[in-house]
Amino acid sequence: MGAERSFLTNPAQFRDVSRGTPRPHSLKGDDLVRARLTPETWRLEIMAEGGCTIDTPLTLEKKNAVDFAAIERLGRRHGRKYLKAMQCLNIPQPLGQGLWEGVPLREVLKLAGRVNNIRRIYYWGFHNNDPKQVFQSSLTYTQVMDAAPGELGPLVAYRLNGHAIPLERGGPVRMVIPWSYGFKSIKWLQRIVLTNEFRAMDTYALSNNDSESFLKTAAYIDGNDVTARAGQNVTMTGLVMVGLPGLKRVEYWLRPDAGTHGRIADDDPSWRTAVWRPCMIAAAPKDWGGTLPNGVLPRDVWGFDPKTGQPREWPMRYSWAQWSVGLDKLAAGSYEFRVRSVDQNDFAQPEPRPYAKSGRNDVQVKMITVM
Numbered sequence: 001m002g003a004e005r006s007f008l009t010n011p012a013q014f015r016d017v018s019r020g021t022p023r024p025h026s027l028k029g030d031d032l033v034r035a036r037l038t039p040e041t042w043r044l045e046i047m048a049e050g051g052c053t054i055d056t057p058l059t060l061e062k063k064n065a066v067d068f069a070a071i072e073r074l075g076r077r078h079g080r081k082y083l084k085a086m087q088c089l090n091i092p093q094p095l096g097q098g099l100w101e102g103v104p105l106r107e108v109l110k111l112a113g114r115v116n117n118i119r120r121i122y123y124w125g126f127h128n129n130d131p132k133q134v135f136q137s138s139l140t141y142t143q144v145m146d147a148a149p150g151e152l153g154p155l156v157a158y159r160l161n162g163h164a165i166p167l168e169r170g171g172p173v174r175m176v177i178p179w180s181y182g183f184k185s186i187k188w189l190q191r192i193v194l195t196n197e198f199r200a201m202d203t204y205a206l207s208n209n210d211s212e213s214f215l216k217t218a219a220y221i222d223g224n225d226v227t228a229r230a231g232q233n234v235t236m237t238g239l240v241m242v243g244l245p246g247l248k249r250v251e252y253w254l255r256p257d258a259g260t261h262g263r264i265a266d267d268d269p270s271w272r273t274a275v276w277r278p279c280m281i282a283a284a285p286k287d288w289g290g291t292l293p294n295g296v297l298p299r300d301v302w303g304f305d306p307k308t309g310q311p312r313e314w315p316m317r318y319s320w321a322q323w324s325v326g327l328d329k330l331a332a333g334s335y336e337f338r339v340r341s342v343d344q345n346d347f348a349q350p351e352p353r354p355y356a357k358s359g360r361n362d363v364q365v366k367m368i369t370v371m
Contacts, residue, residue: 007291008083008161009096016168017088017095017182019135020127024188025167035126037188039068039164039172044156046112050195055113066111068172071158074103082152082178082302085320087241089181089209092360093220094241094320099293099301100176102157106145109192119198123175125188137184137202137211139177152178152302152318156189162293178318179214179244181359210358215243217343218350218361219250219279219323225367226337234327234368236337240281242315246344250323251276254368257334262365266354276348279339282322284314327368335368 018025024037033041043065046058058065085097109115121144124136139154147153157176158165165171170187177184183204205211219240228234240250253274264270285291288298288309299306303316315321323339340349340363350361 007285008098008293017091018168018170018187020133022128024126024128027167035129035188036190037126037167037172042068042172042190044071044108044173044189045191046109046194047192048115048118048194050197052118052194052196053116054194055115056111058112066108068158070111071103071108071156071173074107075101075158078103078107080104080152080155080302081296081300082155083316083319084176084178085241085318086182086185087215087359089183089204089213089359090356092218092362092364094239095182097320098160099162099296100155100157101159101162102155102173102176105139105154105156105175108156109144109194112194115194117196118194119196120194120200122193122195122201123186123189124191125170125174125186126190127188135186135203137175137186137204138200139184154178162296181213181215183209183211208357210355213353213358215241215318216349216353216359216361217241217243217245217247217341218359219339219341219364221337221339221364221366223366225369227369227371228330230332230370231329232370234330234370235324236327236339236366237322237324238339239320240315240323240341241320242317243343244317245347246313246317247281247315247321248342248344248346250279250281250339250341252279252325253277253336253338253340254327255336257336257367262336262367264365276340277325279323279325281315282324284311330368330370332370335370336365337368338363338365 027035032038036042045065048054081101084100085094087094118141120138120140122138124134127133127135144154155176158173173189175186175189200211202211221238253276298304298309303311305312342348349363
Protein backbone atom coordinates (compact mmCIF):
# COMPACT_ATOMS: atom_id res chain seq x y z
CA MET A 1 0.00 0.00 0.00
CA GLY A 2 0.96 3.71 0.12
CA ALA A 3 4.51 4.76 0.87
CA GLU A 4 5.37 6.77 3.95
CA ARG A 5 5.16 10.51 3.34
CA SER A 6 7.27 13.39 4.45
CA PHE A 7 5.28 15.51 6.91
CA LEU A 8 5.80 18.50 4.61
CA THR A 9 5.02 18.13 0.93
CA ASN A 10 7.38 19.50 -1.68
CA PRO A 11 5.48 22.28 -3.51
CA ALA A 12 6.15 20.50 -6.80
CA GLN A 13 4.13 17.55 -5.51
CA PHE A 14 0.97 19.57 -4.89
CA ARG A 15 -1.95 18.71 -7.14
CA ASP A 16 -2.76 21.57 -9.49
CA VAL A 17 -6.42 22.63 -9.20
CA SER A 18 -5.89 26.22 -10.34
CA ARG A 19 -8.25 28.03 -12.70
CA GLY A 20 -7.91 30.55 -15.52
CA THR A 21 -7.41 30.40 -19.29
CA PRO A 22 -4.49 30.44 -19.63
CA ARG A 23 -3.63 29.37 -16.11
CA PRO A 24 -1.82 32.24 -14.38
CA HIS A 25 1.25 30.19 -13.48
CA SER A 26 1.81 29.45 -17.18
CA LEU A 27 2.45 33.12 -18.01
CA LYS A 28 5.97 34.13 -18.99
CA GLY A 29 8.03 37.28 -19.51
CA ASP A 30 6.09 40.48 -20.20
CA ASP A 31 2.75 38.71 -19.66
CA LEU A 32 3.83 37.87 -16.12
CA VAL A 33 4.88 41.47 -15.49
CA ARG A 34 1.62 42.89 -16.87
CA ALA A 35 -0.32 40.54 -14.62
CA ARG A 36 1.70 41.83 -11.63
CA LEU A 37 2.73 38.29 -10.69
CA THR A 38 6.38 38.93 -9.87
CA PRO A 39 7.57 40.14 -6.43
CA GLU A 40 8.69 43.42 -8.02
CA THR A 41 5.41 44.13 -9.82
CA TRP A 42 2.94 42.61 -7.35
CA ARG A 43 0.46 45.07 -5.84
CA LEU A 44 -2.51 44.68 -3.50
CA GLU A 45 -5.41 47.12 -3.67
CA ILE A 46 -7.58 47.77 -0.60
CA MET A 47 -10.80 49.70 -1.16
CA ALA A 48 -14.37 50.07 0.12
CA GLU A 49 -17.83 49.98 -1.44
CA GLY A 50 -21.50 49.43 -0.62
CA GLY A 51 -21.72 52.04 2.15
CA CYS A 52 -18.45 51.06 3.85
CA THR A 53 -15.73 53.70 4.16
CA ILE A 54 -12.00 53.63 4.90
CA ASP A 55 -9.59 56.47 5.64
CA THR A 56 -7.10 55.71 2.88
CA PRO A 57 -8.05 53.63 -0.16
CA LEU A 58 -4.93 51.92 -1.49
CA THR A 59 -5.22 51.60 -5.27
CA LEU A 60 -3.21 51.34 -8.47
CA GLU A 61 -4.79 54.57 -9.67
CA LYS A 62 -3.52 56.48 -6.63
CA LYS A 63 -0.15 54.67 -6.91
CA ASN A 64 -0.30 53.76 -3.22
CA ALA A 65 -1.29 50.07 -3.47
CA VAL A 66 0.51 47.73 -1.08
CA ASP A 67 3.72 46.27 -2.53
CA PHE A 68 5.70 43.14 -1.67
CA ALA A 69 8.24 45.05 0.43
CA ALA A 70 5.43 46.43 2.62
CA ILE A 71 4.12 42.90 3.26
CA GLU A 72 7.62 41.74 4.21
CA ARG A 73 7.98 44.68 6.62
CA LEU A 74 4.70 43.76 8.27
CA GLY A 75 5.94 40.18 8.46
CA ARG A 76 8.98 41.21 10.46
CA ARG A 77 6.67 42.72 13.10
CA HIS A 78 3.58 40.53 12.97
CA GLY A 79 4.63 37.45 11.02
CA ARG A 80 3.08 34.04 11.69
CA LYS A 81 4.07 30.55 10.59
CA TYR A 82 1.80 27.52 10.68
CA LEU A 83 1.32 24.09 9.15
CA LYS A 84 -1.72 23.60 6.95
CA ALA A 85 -2.87 20.90 4.59
CA MET A 86 -4.77 22.17 1.56
CA GLN A 87 -7.93 20.36 0.51
CA CYS A 88 -10.53 21.14 -2.15
CA LEU A 89 -14.17 21.15 -1.07
CA ASN A 90 -15.05 18.74 -3.88
CA ILE A 91 -12.02 16.43 -3.85
CA PRO A 92 -12.05 13.60 -1.27
CA GLN A 93 -8.42 13.78 -0.12
CA PRO A 94 -5.85 16.40 0.97
CA LEU A 95 -3.86 17.94 -1.88
CA GLY A 96 -0.65 18.78 -0.03
CA GLN A 97 0.75 20.18 3.21
CA GLY A 98 3.18 22.98 3.89
CA LEU A 99 4.54 25.51 6.35
CA TRP A 100 2.91 28.81 5.40
CA GLU A 101 4.37 32.13 6.47
CA GLY A 102 2.78 35.56 6.24
CA VAL A 103 0.94 38.39 7.97
CA PRO A 104 -2.50 38.28 9.63
CA LEU A 105 -5.02 39.87 7.29
CA ARG A 106 -6.18 42.19 10.05
CA GLU A 107 -2.70 43.78 10.15
CA VAL A 108 -2.74 44.34 6.39
CA LEU A 109 -6.16 46.02 6.57
CA LYS A 110 -4.83 48.48 9.16
CA LEU A 111 -2.73 50.03 6.37
CA ALA A 112 -5.96 51.57 5.07
CA GLY A 113 -6.74 53.29 8.37
CA ARG A 114 -10.07 53.54 10.12
CA VAL A 115 -13.00 51.48 8.81
CA ASN A 116 -16.68 52.31 9.19
CA ASN A 117 -19.95 50.51 8.40
CA ILE A 118 -18.44 47.14 7.48
CA ARG A 119 -19.88 43.63 7.50
CA ARG A 120 -17.87 41.61 4.99
CA ILE A 121 -14.48 41.49 3.27
CA TYR A 122 -14.18 40.29 -0.33
CA TYR A 123 -10.85 39.33 -1.89
CA TRP A 124 -9.79 37.98 -5.23
CA GLY A 125 -6.73 37.23 -7.29
CA PHE A 126 -5.58 37.33 -10.88
CA HIS A 127 -6.93 34.58 -13.11
CA ASN A 128 -7.14 36.35 -16.46
CA ASN A 129 -7.71 39.84 -17.79
CA ASP A 130 -11.26 38.71 -18.52
CA PRO A 131 -13.25 39.84 -15.42
CA LYS A 132 -15.58 36.85 -15.86
CA GLN A 133 -12.70 34.58 -14.86
CA VAL A 134 -12.09 36.25 -11.50
CA PHE A 135 -12.18 33.73 -8.65
CA GLN A 136 -13.21 35.37 -5.40
CA SER A 137 -14.02 34.57 -1.81
CA SER A 138 -15.04 36.46 1.32
CA LEU A 139 -15.01 36.49 5.10
CA THR A 140 -16.99 38.31 7.73
CA TYR A 141 -15.38 41.27 9.47
CA THR A 142 -15.44 39.30 12.72
CA GLN A 143 -13.63 36.31 11.20
CA VAL A 144 -10.85 38.59 10.02
CA MET A 145 -10.39 40.82 13.05
CA ASP A 146 -11.07 38.53 16.01
CA ALA A 147 -10.02 35.05 17.15
CA ALA A 148 -10.17 32.94 20.30
CA PRO A 149 -6.94 32.96 22.37
CA GLY A 150 -4.37 30.73 20.74
CA GLU A 151 -6.38 30.41 17.54
CA LEU A 152 -5.31 31.35 14.04
CA GLY A 153 -6.74 34.04 11.81
CA PRO A 154 -6.63 34.54 8.03
CA LEU A 155 -3.10 34.97 6.70
CA VAL A 156 -1.75 36.98 3.78
CA ALA A 157 1.00 34.50 2.91
CA TYR A 158 4.24 35.14 1.03
CA ARG A 159 6.39 32.10 1.90
CA LEU A 160 5.88 28.34 1.67
CA ASN A 161 8.26 25.86 3.31
CA GLY A 162 10.81 28.61 3.89
CA HIS A 163 10.88 29.88 0.29
CA ALA A 164 8.98 32.28 -1.93
CA ILE A 165 5.56 30.87 -2.85
CA PRO A 166 5.87 29.41 -6.38
CA LEU A 167 3.51 30.70 -9.03
CA GLU A 168 1.96 27.24 -9.23
CA ARG A 169 0.91 27.57 -5.58
CA GLY A 170 -0.50 31.08 -5.92
CA GLY A 171 2.58 33.26 -5.41
CA PRO A 172 3.96 35.75 -5.00
CA VAL A 173 1.20 36.41 -2.41
CA ARG A 174 -1.96 34.47 -1.62
CA MET A 175 -4.57 34.21 1.09
CA VAL A 176 -4.45 31.22 3.45
CA ILE A 177 -7.48 30.51 5.66
CA PRO A 178 -6.50 27.87 8.25
CA TRP A 179 -9.92 26.50 9.12
CA SER A 180 -11.37 26.32 5.63
CA TYR A 181 -11.12 24.47 2.35
CA GLY A 182 -8.86 25.69 -0.44
CA PHE A 183 -11.48 27.83 -2.20
CA LYS A 184 -11.15 30.36 0.63
CA SER A 185 -7.36 30.50 0.23
CA ILE A 186 -7.39 32.56 -2.96
CA LYS A 187 -4.23 32.39 -5.10
CA TRP A 188 -2.47 35.35 -6.80
CA LEU A 189 -4.08 37.81 -4.38
CA GLN A 190 -4.47 41.32 -5.84
CA ARG A 191 -7.55 43.06 -4.45
CA ILE A 192 -9.46 43.38 -1.16
CA VAL A 193 -12.83 45.14 -0.98
CA LEU A 194 -14.48 46.06 2.33
CA THR A 195 -18.25 46.29 2.16
CA ASN A 196 -21.47 46.54 4.14
CA GLU A 197 -22.91 43.72 2.01
CA PHE A 198 -23.96 40.82 4.24
CA ARG A 199 -24.09 38.03 1.64
CA ALA A 200 -21.20 35.73 0.84
CA MET A 201 -20.44 36.45 -2.81
CA ASP A 202 -17.92 33.62 -3.12
CA THR A 203 -17.45 31.94 -6.49
CA TYR A 204 -18.23 28.59 -4.87
CA ALA A 205 -21.46 29.96 -3.43
CA LEU A 206 -22.75 30.32 -7.00
CA SER A 207 -22.50 26.52 -7.44
CA ASN A 208 -24.53 25.79 -4.29
CA ASN A 209 -21.48 24.87 -2.21
CA ASP A 210 -21.43 25.93 1.44
CA SER A 211 -19.22 29.00 1.17
CA GLU A 212 -18.74 29.17 4.96
CA SER A 213 -17.73 25.52 5.34
CA PHE A 214 -14.74 24.82 7.56
CA LEU A 215 -12.47 21.81 7.18
CA LYS A 216 -13.98 18.51 8.23
CA THR A 217 -12.08 15.84 10.10
CA ALA A 218 -11.99 12.86 7.73
CA ALA A 219 -9.85 9.80 6.95
CA TYR A 220 -8.85 8.67 3.47
CA ILE A 221 -7.35 5.41 2.17
CA ASP A 222 -4.19 5.27 0.05
CA GLY A 223 -4.00 3.65 -3.33
CA ASN A 224 -6.28 1.22 -5.15
CA ASP A 225 -7.92 -2.09 -4.34
CA VAL A 226 -5.50 -4.69 -2.93
CA THR A 227 -4.64 -8.24 -3.95
CA ALA A 228 -2.74 -10.49 -1.52
CA ARG A 229 -1.90 -14.13 -0.91
CA ALA A 230 -3.60 -16.17 1.79
CA GLY A 231 -1.71 -15.93 5.06
CA GLN A 232 0.11 -12.78 3.96
CA ASN A 233 0.02 -9.74 6.23
CA VAL A 234 -1.71 -6.80 4.56
CA THR A 235 -0.91 -3.25 5.66
CA MET A 236 -3.46 -0.55 4.88
CA THR A 237 -2.44 3.10 5.10
CA GLY A 238 -3.84 6.55 4.49
CA LEU A 239 -4.18 10.12 5.62
CA VAL A 240 -6.51 11.75 8.10
CA MET A 241 -7.32 15.42 7.61
CA VAL A 242 -7.67 17.11 10.99
CA GLY A 243 -10.27 19.84 10.77
CA LEU A 244 -11.63 22.36 13.23
CA PRO A 245 -13.12 19.69 15.60
CA GLY A 246 -9.73 17.96 16.04
CA LEU A 247 -9.15 14.21 15.97
CA LYS A 248 -9.76 11.56 18.63
CA ARG A 249 -9.04 8.40 16.64
CA VAL A 250 -9.12 6.62 13.27
CA GLU A 251 -10.85 3.25 13.03
CA TYR A 252 -11.54 0.58 10.42
CA TRP A 253 -14.27 -1.91 9.54
CA LEU A 254 -13.38 -5.11 7.71
CA ARG A 255 -16.11 -7.47 6.51
CA PRO A 256 -16.53 -10.14 3.81
CA ASP A 257 -17.53 -8.83 0.40
CA ALA A 258 -21.31 -8.38 0.34
CA GLY A 259 -21.33 -8.82 -3.44
CA THR A 260 -21.83 -5.14 -4.30
CA HIS A 261 -18.12 -4.25 -4.73
CA GLY A 262 -18.27 -2.07 -1.66
CA ARG A 263 -21.41 -0.15 -2.47
CA ILE A 264 -23.61 0.24 0.59
CA ALA A 265 -26.65 2.45 1.11
CA ASP A 266 -26.57 5.13 3.78
CA ASP A 267 -29.55 3.51 5.52
CA ASP A 268 -28.24 -0.07 5.30
CA PRO A 269 -28.70 -1.73 8.75
CA SER A 270 -25.14 -3.09 8.63
CA TRP A 271 -23.84 0.38 9.57
CA ARG A 272 -25.49 -0.02 12.98
CA THR A 273 -23.95 -3.44 13.66
CA ALA A 274 -20.50 -2.75 12.21
CA VAL A 275 -17.51 -3.49 14.45
CA TRP A 276 -14.97 -0.68 14.18
CA ARG A 277 -11.40 -1.31 15.37
CA PRO A 278 -8.62 1.20 16.02
CA CYS A 279 -5.95 2.14 13.51
CA MET A 280 -2.50 3.34 14.53
CA ILE A 281 -1.76 7.04 14.01
CA ALA A 282 1.87 7.84 13.25
CA ALA A 283 3.59 9.70 16.08
CA ALA A 284 4.82 13.25 15.71
CA PRO A 285 8.34 13.52 14.29
CA LYS A 286 10.96 13.31 17.04
CA ASP A 287 13.29 15.75 15.33
CA TRP A 288 11.36 18.69 13.97
CA GLY A 289 14.66 20.29 13.01
CA GLY A 290 14.86 17.71 10.25
CA THR A 291 11.22 18.18 9.26
CA LEU A 292 10.74 21.96 9.17
CA PRO A 293 12.59 24.11 6.61
CA ASN A 294 16.16 25.12 7.43
CA GLY A 295 16.28 28.01 9.88
CA VAL A 296 12.71 27.48 11.16
CA LEU A 297 12.46 26.39 14.79
CA PRO A 298 9.37 24.73 16.29
CA ARG A 299 8.97 27.59 18.77
CA ASP A 300 8.31 29.92 15.81
CA VAL A 301 5.44 27.81 14.46
CA TRP A 302 1.83 28.04 15.64
CA GLY A 303 0.69 25.03 17.67
CA PHE A 304 4.11 24.16 19.15
CA ASP A 305 5.17 24.47 22.80
CA PRO A 306 8.11 26.93 22.83
CA LYS A 307 9.75 25.08 25.74
CA THR A 308 9.56 21.49 24.52
CA GLY A 309 9.56 22.15 20.78
CA GLN A 310 6.73 19.63 20.37
CA PRO A 311 3.14 20.12 19.19
CA ARG A 312 0.66 21.16 21.89
CA GLU A 313 -1.77 18.58 20.48
CA TRP A 314 -1.30 15.65 18.15
CA PRO A 315 -2.41 15.35 15.46
CA MET A 316 -2.44 19.08 14.85
CA ARG A 317 -5.57 20.80 13.63
CA TYR A 318 -5.62 21.97 10.00
CA SER A 319 -2.87 19.54 9.05
CA TRP A 320 -2.76 15.85 8.20
CA ALA A 321 -1.53 12.74 9.96
CA GLN A 322 -0.83 9.25 8.68
CA TRP A 323 -2.72 6.18 9.86
CA SER A 324 -2.03 2.48 9.29
CA VAL A 325 -3.33 -0.93 10.29
CA GLY A 326 -1.95 -4.42 9.83
CA LEU A 327 -4.40 -7.15 8.82
CA ASP A 328 -2.83 -10.48 9.81
CA LYS A 329 -3.19 -13.74 7.90
CA LEU A 330 -6.44 -13.13 6.07
CA ALA A 331 -8.11 -16.27 4.73
CA ALA A 332 -8.79 -16.58 1.02
CA GLY A 333 -11.76 -14.53 -0.07
CA SER A 334 -12.86 -11.00 -0.89
CA TYR A 335 -13.21 -8.29 1.75
CA GLU A 336 -14.48 -4.73 2.09
CA PHE A 337 -12.18 -2.40 4.04
CA ARG A 338 -13.53 0.92 5.33
CA VAL A 339 -11.93 3.61 7.46
CA ARG A 340 -13.37 6.61 9.29
CA SER A 341 -12.30 9.34 11.66
CA VAL A 342 -13.84 10.23 15.03
CA ASP A 343 -13.40 13.85 16.06
CA GLN A 344 -12.97 15.37 19.52
CA ASN A 345 -16.74 15.88 19.72
CA ASP A 346 -17.22 12.10 19.21
CA PHE A 347 -18.76 12.55 15.77
CA ALA A 348 -17.84 9.67 13.47
CA GLN A 349 -17.27 10.43 9.80
CA PRO A 350 -19.26 11.51 7.81
CA GLU A 351 -21.11 13.22 10.68
CA PRO A 352 -21.87 15.88 11.77
CA ARG A 353 -21.97 17.29 8.22
CA PRO A 354 -22.53 14.46 5.73
CA TYR A 355 -23.74 16.86 3.03
CA ALA A 356 -21.15 16.77 0.21
CA LYS A 357 -21.61 20.44 -0.71
CA SER A 358 -20.02 21.36 2.63
CA GLY A 359 -16.99 19.16 1.86
CA ARG A 360 -16.55 15.61 0.56
CA ASN A 361 -16.12 13.23 3.50
CA ASP A 362 -17.77 9.95 2.50
CA VAL A 363 -16.50 6.85 4.29
CA GLN A 364 -14.12 5.36 1.75
CA VAL A 365 -13.89 1.67 0.89
CA LYS A 366 -11.23 -0.47 -0.78
CA MET A 367 -11.62 -4.10 -1.83
CA ILE A 368 -9.08 -6.67 -0.63
CA THR A 369 -8.86 -9.91 -2.62
CA VAL A 370 -6.97 -12.74 -0.90
CA MET A 371 -6.06 -15.73 -3.07
